[in-house]
Amino acid sequence: MIVSTLPAPEIIPDARHPMEKFLRKDRIPHIWCSGCGLGSALSSFLFALDELAWDPDSVAVVAGIGCTARIPGYLRLDTYHTTHGRAIPFATGLKLAKKDLHVVVISGDGDLFAIGGNHFIHAARRNLDLTVICVNNFNYGMTGGQAGPTTPLDGRTTTTPLGNFEHPFNLVHLAASAGATYVARWTTLDGRRLQHGMMDAMGHKGFTFVEVLAPCPTNFGRRNKIGEGIDELRTYAQLANIRHGADPKDTAVVPGRPFAVGTFVNVDKPSYLDMYEAKTASLGAR
Amino acid sequence: MPSNGNLAGVHFMNGDEAIAEGAIAAGCRFFAGYPITPQSEIAERLSWRIPAVGGMYIQMEDEIAAMAAVVGAAWGGAKAMTATSGPGFSLMMENLGLAIMTESPCVVVDVQRGAPSTGLPTAVGQGDMMQARWGSHGHYEIIALVPSSPQEAFDLTVRAFAMSERFRVPVLVMTDEVVGHMYERVEIPAESLAAPRRRPTVPPAGFLPFQPDEDLVPPMACAGEGYRIHVTGLTHDERGYPDMTATAHGRLVSRLSDKILRYVHETELYEEVELDDAEVAVVSYGVSARVAHGALALARQRGVRAGMFRLITAWPFPDERMRQLAARVRGIVVVELNLGQMSREVERAVQGRVPVAGVYHAGGRIHTPVEVLAGIEEVLR
Secondary structure: OOOOOOOOOOOOOOOOOOOHHHEOHHHOOOOOOOOOOHHHHHHHHHHHHHHHOOOHHHEEEEEOOOOHHHHHHHEOOEEEEOOOOOHHHHHHHHHHHOOOOEEEEEEEHHHHHHHOHHHHHHHHHHOOOOEEEEEEOOOEOOOOOEOOOOOOOOOOEOOEOOOOOOOOOOHHHHHHHHOOOEEEEEEOOOHHHHHHHHHHHHHOOOOEEEEEEOOOHHHHHHHOOOOOHHHHHHHHHHHEEEOOOOOHHHOOOOOOOOEEEEEEEEOOOOOHHHHHHHHHHHHOOO | OOOOOOOOEEEEEEHHHHHHHHHHHOOEEEEEEOOOOOOHHHHHHHHHHHHHOOOEEEEOOOHHHHHHHHHHHHHOOOEEEEEEOHHHHHHHHHHHHHHHHOOOOEEEEEEEEEOOOOOEEEEEOOOOHHHHHHOOOOOOOOEEEOOOOHHHHHHHHHHHHHHHHHHOOEEEEEEEHHHHHOEEEEEEOOOOOOOOOOOOOOOHHHOOOOOOOOOOOOOOOOOOOOOOOEEEOOOEOOOOOEOOOHHHHHHHHHHHHHHHHOOHHHHOOEEEEOOOOOOEEEEEOHHHHHHHHHHHHHHHHOOOOEEEEEEOEEEOOOHHHHHHHHHHOOEEEEEEOOOOOHHHHHHHHHOOOOOEEEEEOOOOOOOOHHHHHHHHHHHOO
C-alpha cells in the first residue's frame, strides 16, 4: 500500500470557486466522501463548459442514480436526476423534443452499464445526439460498495467477499463496438486532459462517450487496499499510458497493470437527428 | 388537412387509430414506444403521422426506455405519449412514478389484453385496472380514462392530454383490445384541441419550480427556457432540491395527491343509461359496457328495470356518485373482463347498502348479453 504523505489542505477564508457561475452554491457542501474522484470530474466538466462558452441555457445535464448522478444537482443549468439506469432514455426524449439543446448524460458505471446497459448500447447504435460521461469507480458507491459490471476480477466488494469472479466490461470497447463515434478515457488525475476530452465529446456530432476512472477510497479503495484517493491517483500516474487511437479491444483496465487512456474513436457518421431529418423531409412537415 | 395537422372530417377507423389521431389533434408531437399487440396500430400510424406534423417518433429498446423518453420529452416542452399493452405497462411503472414525482405531463395508453404475464397477446382483457391505480411504488393519485368506442377513444385521448397539462400528471387511457380493433365512425374537428401548458409568470431569479399555485399545481419551466432548474425523483422542496425529511416528504406526497383529489369534479366522467327508474344498476366500462348496454333491453323485456352507470373516468373512482346510485337501486351488477377489480371499488363505495354482484370473465372474449342478464337477475334474488 502507498501511504498518503500530503499535508493538510490550507483553508483560504472567503475563497470563491473559479467556476462558481456554473454552480448552485446553495447546494454546497456536496455529499461526496473525502478523496472521491467526483469533485475532480465535476471540475473538469465545469472548465469544459467555460471553455466551450456555450449559452448555459442551451445545456442540459441528465443523470440516473448513484454518487456520480448527484453531479447535475450541483450545476446551475437545467438538470435532471432521473431513475436508476434511465438517464439515457430520458435524455433521448429531452433531446428529440428540443433539438437545439446540448444534452449531456453524467452517471456512474453501475447506473449506465448494469441497469442501464441496454439503453447505452441502443443509444450508441442509433448514434443519438448525446454525450455520455461515465465516472467509473468499479463499484456501487452509494449503496455501500457492492460489485458492479466494471468490478475487476478478484476485486473485493461487499458482495464479493471472496473476490469478484465475474468478467468485467471494458467500457471503451463496449462503446466503440456499439457504435459510438467518439470514445475517450481519462482519469481524474488528468483534469486538463479530461476537460479537453469532455469538450471534444460535447462538440462532436452524434453519440459520444468519455470514461472517467475515479477513486472511491471509502469503498473500493479501502477494500482493495489501494489506500486513500491520492494513493489511487498515484497508481494512475504510474500505470496510465496515453495511447490515442489504440484498438478499443486492447484497452481493458486490469488492476496493477498498465492501461490505456486517450482518444480511441473519433469518426464522423450521420447522427440520429441527421438521419431522421433526411428521411422525413419528404413528408413536408410543418 | 388543416395546418394544425388534424385529420379533420368523418372517418371509419378503429380505436387504436382514433387514439393516434386524438394525440395529433391534442398537439402531441413526441411518441416513444415499443412493439406490442394489440396497440400496434397506434405506433404504426404515429410513425408517419408525427413526423408529418413536425414531431418526433422513436421506437425505443423497451417500454422502460419508452416511458423514460416520454418524461424527458415533456421537459423538452413537448406533449408526449406512449402506448402499450399489459407486459409493457408493467415495465412503464418505474418511470410513471418519475412522471408523478416530477409532475411531468404526458399520456400513457394501455390497450388491455388477457393477462397475467404474456397471457393472451391478441385477445381482450381488462385486468390492468388495478395496476393503473397503484402499479408504481408509493402512494399517489392517478387519472385513468376508459373509452367504449373509437369516437370516445379519440375524444378521451384529447381529454387525457388536457388533463395532463391541467394537473401536471401522467394520464392513463385504459382501453382494451376490442375497442382498439373495433371500426366505427369517428368525427375529427378541424380546430386545434391542444391544451396550453402552465408557464412561469415570474423571471428565473424569483422562480421556485415546485411552488404550486393556489390550485396546488406549479407552473412548469422546461429545458432551455432560462430557468435552470433541478428536477429530481427524490423527495424535494419548492426549489426542486432534495429534502430527506419526513416533513418535506409528507408535504410533497400529500400535495401530489390532493391536487387530483380536490378537483375530482373536473376529472369525473360517466354515462348514465336508463337509470331514472332502475331497480338494478349495471356498472361497467370499456367494451364490457357495450355488452352490458345490450343486456338492459333483455332485462326490461323480462320485467326487470335495469339501467347502467358507465365509468368513463375509472380513477379517481367516483365514490360519491356510486353512493348516490346505491341509494336509488336494489342491487348493483359489475361487468368487467377480470375476476373482480373495479367491483372492489364499487363495494367499498356503497358500503353494503345494496348487494353487489359481479359478472366476471378472465378475458379472451367479451361477455354475452345473456351472461349479464343472468347477473342482473341474480342480484335481485
